[in-house]
Amino acid sequence: MIYYLDGKITIKGKDFVVIETQGVGRKVHMSPEAVLDLPSVNNKFKLFCYLNIGRDSQRLYGFPSKENLDFFESLINISGIGPKTAVQVASIATMDKLKEGIRNDNQEILDKIFKIGKKKGQRVIFELSRRVKEEPEDDPAIETLISLGFSKKDANAALKGASKDISVEERVKEALKLLDNA
Numbered sequence: 391m392i393y394y395l396d397g398k399i400t401i402k403g404k405d406f407v408v409i410e411t412q413g414v415g416r417k418v419h420m421s422p423e424a425v426l427d428l429p430s431v432n433n434k435f436k437l438f439c440y441l442n443i444g445r446d447s448q449r450l451y452g453f454p455s456k457e458n459l460d461f462f463e464s465l466i467n468i469s470g471i472g473p474k475t476a477v478q479v480a481s482i483a484t485m486d487k488l489k490e491g492i493r494n495d496n497q498e499i500l501d502k503i504f505k506i507g508k509k510k511g512q513r514v515i516f517e518l519s520r521r522v523k524e525e526p527e528d529d530p531a532i533e534t535l536i537s538l539g540f541s542k543k544d545a546n547a548a549l550k551g552a553s554k555d556i557s558v559e560e561r562v563k564e565a566l567k568l569l570d571n572a
Contacts, residue, residue, distance in 0.1 A: 392450065396436040399428060407452065409437060418452035421481030427454065440466075442473045451477060457484070468517045471510060478506050479514055492519045531561040540569060 395418065397411035405422050408415045418437055420428075429435055437452035438459040451473055453459040458480060465476035482488065482502045491499025492515060504511035531552070535545035548565035556564075 392439045392441050394436055394438045395452070396434070398434050399431050402428065402431055407437075409435070409452075416450060418450045419477065420452050421477050423481045424452075424454060424458075440473070449473065453480075465514070468513060470513055475506055475510055479503065488518055530558045531565065534558065534562050535565055535569075538566075544569060 395409045395411050395416060397409045399407055400410045400415055401408035402425055405425060406417055406419050407425060407428060408417050410416075418439065420437075437454065438456050439453070440451045440459060440462060442449045442451060451462065453462060461484070462473075462476050462480050465471055465479055466473055471479070479488075483491065483499060488499060488503075490496070500511075500515065503514055506514070529549070531549055532542065532545045535548065536542055540548075545565065548568040549561060551568055552561040552564040554561070
């Protein structure tokens with residue numbers, strides 16, 4: 391399986407690039423926005439890749455970072471969302487911005503998602519909103535308690551009793567008191 395290509399960009403199309411590695415040019419499909427962000431032709435570049443093998447074709451999709459590739463792979467795991475649609479959604483914004491847009495009902499982000507089609511857009515929004523609900527927002531107090539050796543479960547339980555209106559340091563102190571009494 392191809393994980394990344396590190397080579398020279400020889401051709402830039404509207405939604406693809408050709409990267410030459412060891413004398414072989416490989417066509418890599420990307421969102422038009424991502425192609426525009428790449429260096430110019432004849433410059434060296436590294437692309438993270440996903441190889442999609444269909445019934446009658448093979449397509450290589452490229453991403454400028456591992457995070458973008460991970461986001462793409464999470465999108466294609468949504469039922470009914472294929473690689474072409476996932477590339478479109480991934481080009482709208484980063485996973486974090488999409489989740490934040492869904493969490494805050496940002497109409498601009500939601501409108502961009504619906505450009506892929508009503509049913510597919512609804513499916514993407516549903517799945518991403520479900521993931522947003524399942525994932526707690528990053529909490530520096532939890533991270534601090536984990537770095538002190540407490541489990542995530544214990545840290546979460548102890549911080550439930552601490553006020554969110556005080557500083558991170560004060561929340562950690564309150565949680566430590568609760569953990570000492572346990």
